[in-house]
Amino acid sequence: PEAQFGASKAAREAGKVALALEFAVAGLAARTDPSQEELRIAAEAHFSAYLERKQAETPTQQVFDATDGLLLRLAELAPTDPWAFGQIANLYQWEGRLDGACEALASALELDLDNEPLHSRFVVLKTQVEGPEGVLAFYESLCARKPQAALPQWFAAQALFDTNVGNVASDATTAEKLARAEGHYTKCRELKPDYASACQGYEVMCRAGIGWAKFHAGDLDGAERAFRSMEDVFPGGMEWQLEGRLKSGVMGLQYVADKALRESADRGGVFEVSALARAARIYAVLHAYRPGDADFANNCGFFHRDWGVGCIFKAREYRAMAAGSSDPAVRELDLALAAQELARAAKILATCRDAYLVAAQLAPQDVRVVNDAALILVYHFPSRADEAERLLLQCVANGAAQKDAGTLPAQALDTLIEAWGDAHQNLGMIELMHRHNPAKAREWFEKTLAIGPLPRVPREWVQQVALPLCDAVAAGKPLDLELLDPRIELLE
Known part of the structure; x- marks a missing residue:
């Protein structure tokens, strides 16, 4: 029998499939208890014969059954060797019996958990048989058993x-x-x-x-x-x-x-303070994450501005409540709460200022961005009025050049002109608030009125508030900053 099994192996390796099968059958007939190696030689000879007949489209059932039986005997004889289960899977896959192939591969995987190609093959077959859900169920069970x-x-x-x-x-x-x-x-x-x-x-x-x-x-x-x-x-x-x-x-x-x-947002487009705080916090994270991104810096400034101004308004509410209270303890509490809100506003608006100034450095040609950075200095940080003026004069010069270049589409040009007008307006605010020069302030405000862009931006605030206050200050009356713009709060 040893010679017959050896001859079968040699014939199969030489491509002589029929002769290999003949020697294997003879060897099995002569050996009642073949070894693991002999069973494998016989199984390989039968499998080769099965494949040859399958490809020739000749009857295969008899050789299929024989191959299947030999592989099962081999699996029983060597239960820790995944080779037999892998070959059973191959046999069943050739026969189109994918469920049987999956079962065999699952058995092989239990014995060879680190075999990545075997896993990949199993996933493909299991997906065909049971879908992705079947794959997941199998592997979660396997993870539980083999942690x-x-x-x-x-x-x-x-x-x-x-x-x-x-x-x-x-x-x-x-x-x-x-x-x-x-x-x-x-x-x-x-x-x-x-x-x-x-x-x-x-x-x-x-x-x-x-x-x-x-x-x-x-x-x-x-x-x-x-x-x-x-x-x-x-x-x-x-x-x-x-x-x-x-x-x-x-x-x-x-x-x-x-x-x-x-x-x-309510119907007027006013946001809740909690939403502004979330947006400000998020854009602070994004600004720190991409410090070279002008949009993130600008958005960080924008949402901190609205959040900080909301805190200013809240502080004023507490001050008004204190003024209207006859109870000293309540008045003291309201004033303490007002101070707390104002301190919070100062911290928030400092973050706003720093982010806006970074945005202005990153996008120096963007008139809107640079104007907004300057506005924060004008409205809240009087010691930096000269810096604000430099930024606004930069806006005035850049805006004039860009609007006359003739390269902007109509909508972009309209947006530019509005920001350019805002820069003139804020230069007027510097003169009125910080320089106490109502005549010079009026010049800037009147330029703002002429710029518009009309009729979309009629600049009613300039006509109804700024210019009358210029006249009042020129007549010797004190400037009411809250009347000028409720968002103004000098924080230093």
């Missing part, structure tokens, strides 16, 4: 990620499923450090997916936490995205700020 094996963690994570990343806008359970996926990725790299880079790439996108799922579910706090936590996976994580499938955390934070503002 120290890395690759089952990877493939469980992949199944969860691939089946849920496209559902962030439509399935309320997506966030929980992506959190489970992240847990599997983390466990995988802990068990198999050479998978760390691949796992972390998916972990950061799991957090992005969680953020978007929570955003679409209306959980803005949870969305903000998830997007910001992407940076905890590795530096730069918030920038990561899946093109066409999942936007970045940077974009997600902007969506959170925008949605919070839209949901809080």
Whole structure:
């Protein structure tokens, strides 16, 4: 029998399939208890014969049954060797019996958990037989039974990620499923450090997916936490995205700020302080994250300005309540609350100022951005009036050059002219508020009126408030800053 099995192996390696089968059959007939090696030789000879007949489209049932029987005997004889199960899977796949092939591959995987190609093949077959849900169920069960094996963690994570990343806008359970996926990725790299880079790439996108799922579910706090936590996976994580499938955390934070503002706005477009605070906080994070981005710096300044002015108004409410109270204890409390709100406003508006000035440095040709930076200095930081004047004169010069260049489309030109007019107006504010020169202030205000752009921006405030106050100051009356513009509060 030894010679017959040896001859079978040699014939098969020489491509003589029929002769290999003949020697294998003879060897099996002569050996009542073949060894593991002899069974494998016989199984290989039968499998080769099966494939030859399958490809020739001749009857295969008899040789299929014989091959299957030999492989099963081999699996029983060597239960820790995955080779037999892999060959059974091959045999069943050729026969089109994918469920049987899956069962055999599952048995092989139990014996060879680190075989990545075997896992990949199993996933393809299992998906064909039971869909992604079947793949997930198998791997989560395998993870529970083999918690120290890395690759089952990877493939469980992949199944969860691939089946849920496209559902962030439509399935309320997506966030929980992506959190489970992240847990599997983390466990995988802990068990198999050479998978760390691949796992972390998916972990950061799991957090992005969680953020978007929570955003679409209306959980803005949870969305903000998830997007910001992407940076905890590795530096730069918030920038990561899946093109066409999942936007970045940077974009997600902007969506959170925008949605919070839209949901809080009343019919007059006035935002709640809490929404302004959220937007300010988010853009402070984004400004720090991309310090060279003029838009983020500008938005950080913008939302801190509105938030800070809201605190100023609140402080005035407390002061008014104190003035109207006859109870000394209540009056003292209201004044303390007013001082607290004003201190908060000072801190917020300092952040606003610094962000706006960075934006002005990054976008020196943008008349709107530079004007807004100067306005904060004019309205709140009188010691920096000269700096504000330099910025505003820069706006006046740049605005004049840009409007006369003839290169801007109509809408952009209209927007530019409005910002250019605002710069003239704020130069008037410097003269009236800080230089106490109502005549010079009037000159700037009148230029503002002429600029407009009319009729869209009639500059009614200039006509109804600024110019009459110029006349009043010229007549020797004190300037009422709150009457000039309620947003003004000198913080130094």
